[in-house]
């Protein structure tokens with residue numbers, strides 16, 4: 001029997017996606033349910049089991065050698081538990097054990113969603129060929145992950161590279177995480193929009209007050225909208241520069257909804273990096289938009305499962 005495939009789960013606050021993925025990152029079977037995020041933990045788990053049920057019903061399932069989970073965090077990979085901020089019914093929820101039970105004992109690998117996206121970008125996307133990379137998702141929140149020495153670096157609990165909660169403004173605004181002046185508190189989509197509104201930006205006739213609407217205004221030169229993106233870019237640059245100085249990355253890949261603003265974000269970001277990434281060994285740091293689309297979480301979870309399978313094969 002060929003066990004040349006892996007199964008993948010991507011668990012977020014809005015959807016639970018599952019797939020069977022081959023060794024080239026191609027998705028062969030997929031399944032999806034909305035996340036009943038405001039329901040109790042068992043109801044959320046039933047949605048996961050429905051997704052797994054569709055995968056295990058596939059004739060390809062018997063070729064799956066391992067299962068990778070990328071989950072909204074925080075996760076604790078060492079304990080096999082998850083406590084996603086946006087899924088209050090899950091606190092220290094034993095997701096690895098429950099998924100393993102649902103798939104009859106297949107090996108299960110858990111990583112955070114930022115780490116999963118990093119695995120996907122390193123395997124198939126913008127960080128391909130880079131041995132030392134920081135990959136970030138800038139959207140409702142700001143997350144990330146690291147590739148160091150050619151290997152994904154999830155850290156002991158699966159959260160390493162969580163750049164959104166590095167403080168870049170010592171006495172800055174209180175962050176929901178408990179710290180102050182975090183990258184996320186300045187650079188996330190909702191904070192870009194909030195800052196623009198506070199400084200007098202007004203939405204168009206459609207009433208859209210999202211960061212995408214602020215980006216559209218910035219693109220046509222609205223100075224308040226431009227300034228809000230510049231401030232976000234400055235926070236991202238400070239966080240990226242700190243990371244590069246600490247562990248010597250050579251590329252920072254940025255995805256997520258806010259990155260779709262394109263040059264409205266990337267032009268001030270490259271400029272601000274010049275202000276913060278100053279030492280000789282970080283000056284060549286490249287910044288690139290993410291290449292993986294909405295399947296990044298699934299592909300990254302599959303990459304983690306493949307790495308686990310490879311580890312098992314060498315034992």
Ligand SMILES: [Zn+2]
Nearest residue numbers: 165175177182
């Ligand atoms: Zn924070």
